[in-house]
Amino acid sequence: MQTAYARIVHDRHLQRTQRGSAEVEGRKPVKTFATVVKDLCRRLIAFLFTQVGVCGLVVAYNILGAFIFRAVEGKFGDPTPEETASHLREEMVGRLWNVTIKLNVLEEGLWRQEVVGALEDFQKSVVPLVKTRGYRGVLPLEAWSFSAALMYSLSVYTTIG
Structure with missing residues (x-):
């Protein structure tokens, strides 16, 4: 009766010999799904730590921030002066x-x-709206276009760091 340790050692030995015989015969060893995923993760992490990868992460971060700012601020701005x-x-x-x-x-x-x-x-009633209540002529959802939200995201990112 084999112990668990002996069984593990025997299985590893079989794997090595099968791998070795496959390489000797000219065949590549069969990769499992887990090995492929590990290899892809290693390559992705190595790429993300290059200058190109870091720039890509910064761009993706700012684009995601623009979408979030637009979703949050566009719905809940104060439309009262415009109304x-x-x-x-x-x-x-x-x-x-x-x-x-x-x-x-x-x-x-x-x-x-x-x-x-x-x-x-009309002019006397609109001028106070502009001076005191911040009337700009657009509704909050219109003011937070994607480009405006992206610019805001970039400014927050560069200001805060």
């Missing part, structure tokens, strides 16, 4: 339409006077 400006714009269009219907184009001087007054009122 207010859109509401003011709609009111202005309605007001100008009413002036045009009421005065008709035949009374051009009076029409221009009313339109200029309406536009000045």
Whole structure:
């Protein structure tokens, strides 16, 4: 009766002799799936530690960061100034339409006077949006385009390190 240790030694000896006889006969030894995976992992890690591999990792890191920033910031930005400006714009269009219907184009001087007054009122209501509430004219999802998110990711990466 063989012990477990003797069995392991005998199995290893058989593997070596089979490998040796395969090499002598000109055949390559059969690689198992685990050996192939280990070999690929070794090669991948060796490549990632080269300059090209590190640059590739930095680029992939920044692209992934851009997608994450766009997903997070695009949905939860503050759309309030943009919504207010859109509401003011709609009111202005309605007001100008009413002036045009009421005065008709035949009374051009009076029409221009009313339109200029309406536009000045619109300007007085939009300027505080720009100065105090940060109105930029775009919704948060539109502001976080992929290129803007990539630029933000690059700036965070280069600033923090």
